[in-house]
Amino acid sequence: MTPRPKPGNTYAPLDLPDDPKLAGNITHFARALRKAGLKLGPGRVIDAINAVQAVGFTQRGDFYWTLHACFVSRPEDSAVFAQLFRLYWRDPQYLDHMMSLLTPMVRGVQEDRTAQAAEKRAAEALLDGQEPDRPDTPDSEDEIEIDIDASHSASAEERLRQLDFEQMSTAEMATATRMLAQLRLPVAPVLTRRRQALPGPLVDWQQTMRRAARQGGEITRLATARRRQRYPNLVVLCDISGSMSAYSRAVLHFVHAVANREGQGWAQVHAFTFGTSLTNITRQMRRRDVDAALAAAGAQAQDWEGGTRIGACLHDFNRDWARRVAGQGAVVLLITDGLDRDTSHDLGREMERLKLTFAQVIWLNPLLRWDGFAPLARGIAQMLPHCTSFRAAHNVASLADLAQALMRPDDAGEKRRMLAALHGS
Incomplete structure (x- = not known):
């Protein structure tokens, strides 16, 4: 489904992925967004296809904001959308870098640059189901049994505790939020100026004199009090x-x-x-x-x-x-x-x-x-x-x-x- 150019206007070509069918590409793009955490249904995909057909575009910016209006409904989804759009529609060569973000032990730890916000989530969504390159498996007769000493390795939970929020994938962020929900932030109460008539280190002279008045003016026991406690905001x-x-x-x-x-x-x-x-x-x-x-x-x-x-x-x-x-x-x-x-x-x-x-x-x-x-x-x-x-x-x-x-x-x-x-x- 290709947008029809309006009479009198010259449209710059838009580099699309290998599949020439725009509707199929938008559907695949929406599927990747859904895997990255955006809440999308079939209705939005149909609306996006119709919107692109109705609006048309002279440049990539028009196409970007048309899809953005159809697919992004929460402010926090904008970064994921931007990264996936760049990967899928604008920079096919960027796929190699995104794959390296997912497989640093295979591709090498010397990355060109640090992943930006939401890049890892975008990579996981678009590369879902693709197998990374792995070294050749040795023949059965040449197999080598390797014993790994993991006594000093950090657990997955401890690694996630130290991982930067900006570098987390969708699954890692979901696990991290569950960990955050278990954290406690206790606080000590604050002593106020008010007093309460309970056994404490302070002498309550008013209560002491009232008791004495009821006993003919004789003070037989000192009444005590303590300062009230309240919790801060x-x-x-x-x-x-x-x-x-x-x-x-x-x-x-x-x-x-x-x-x-x-x-x-x-x-x-x-x-x-x-x-x-x-x-x-x-x-x-x-x-x-x-x-x-x-x-x-x-x-x-x-x-x-x-x-x-x-x-x-x-x-x-x-x-x-x-x-x-x-x-x-x-x-x-x-x-x-x-x-x-x-x-x-x-x-x-x-x-x-x-x-x-x-x-x-x-x-x-x-x-x-x-x-x-x-x-x-x-x-x-x-x-x-x-x-x-x-x-x-x-x-x-x-x-x-x-x-x-x-x-x-x-x-x-x-x-x-x-x-x-x-x-x-």
């Missing part, structure tokens, strides 16, 4: 810009588990996303089903995988929400790479206001996964002095270490080392 500020998309989805899985698990200790869990604007997704994250919660959060936040205006979004949060969600001893989890290009607001000033409002400001930055990371970016240099803890957030293990930061407020993570590097530069 947890406030999550999650960057959902393009550079943070893979990490923000994983972190929101973790936040959903914390918000919906009984006995965690948190009084309330408030969640906000920010990219070019600030969005409150607290109500959406309270849904019991994690898929429904993230889908509702994605519909609420309209700036997924867009730009970044950290200073402006923190300004809006400090002005409109900080005092409403803080409370005594509240903790902020700030998840962002700190790469802010907006100069309309003083980012350092907004971070200082955040620190003055909350008991702890824990900054989780996925860029810390790089050994050579240095706080040279302007936004990172402005934000770093005003956080209480600076930690990585690129895999399951880094999020599991959050409990240590919460139970030990003196644990600043990598903050001191980064400050020394900043001042040294």
